Amino acid sequence: MSSHAHLATKNLGAYYTPHTMADILAEWVVQTGDERLLEPSIGDGALLKAALACADRRASEPARLRFVGCDIDRKALADVQGWLPAGHILIRQNFLNTDHGLIGEVDGVISNPPFTRNHALPKAERDDLRCRFGYKGAVGLWVPFLLHAIGFLKPGGRLAAIVPGAALFSNYGRCPSSEHSAQLAA
Numbered sequence: 351m352s353s354h355a356h357l358a359t360k361n362l363g364a365y366y367t368p369h370t371m372a373d374i375l376a377e378w379v380v381q382t383g384d385e386r387l388l389e390p391s392i393g394d395g396a397l398l399k400a401a402l403a404c405a406d407r408r409a410s411e412p413a414r415l416r417f418v419g420c421d422i423d424r425k426a427l428a429d430v431q432g433w434l435p436a437g438h439i440l441i442r443q444n445f446l447n448t449d450h451g452l453i454g455e456v457d458g459v460i461s462n463p464p465f466t467r468n469h470a471l472p473k474a475e476r477d478d479l480r481c482r483f484g485y486k487g488a489v490g491l492w493v494p495f496l497l498h499a500i501g502f503l504k505p506g507g508r509l510a511a512i513v514p515g516a517a518l519f520s521n522y523g524r525c526p527s528s529e530h531s532a533q534l535a536a
Contacts, residue, residue, distance in 0.1 A: 372400035383409030390445035463495035
């Protein structure tokens with residue numbers, strides 16, 4: 351990869367998903383092969399390929415897995431469109447600017463969100479995201495991506511996502527109260 355292409359990829363927060371990790375996420379989110387899934391940042395489509403393969407293994411009839419996928423990278427979308435079977439929806443738009451009317455409810459979310467650092471975002475965008483999603487602190491772009499994605503899930507839906515190790519010990523990764531923890535568990 352040229353240094354220019356590497357810089358462009360890094361600026362997008364694009365860290366492509368290894369096939370082994372894609373398979374693990376697909377095994378969690380695909381239950382029957384008949385789901386409607388959201389992939390908010392499709393990149394090279396590794397998660398889509400893994401989910402399609404998992405759906406084929408799980409379905410008793412021909413799998414009817416359907417995707418809604420978003421990405422801001424025109425080339426990534428064109429590459430995935432080249433091999434993705436018909437019947438799936440790909441949207442060239444920043445996922446954080448999509449609404450329920452465009453995507454609708456989904457059975458599951460499978461995601462390797464962008465890992466753009468908080469300080470790499472323009473201040474106005476950081477402030478807007480903090481206000482929209484109600485978190486505090488310097489969070490990476492992956493946090494609002496997943497918070498937004500959760501809003502598209504049907505009750506009982508599943509979310510499988512890659513998150514950085516910092517999620518395990520961050521303040522924004524903790525529930526603010528035991529009452530909130532009980533709500534999340536319900």
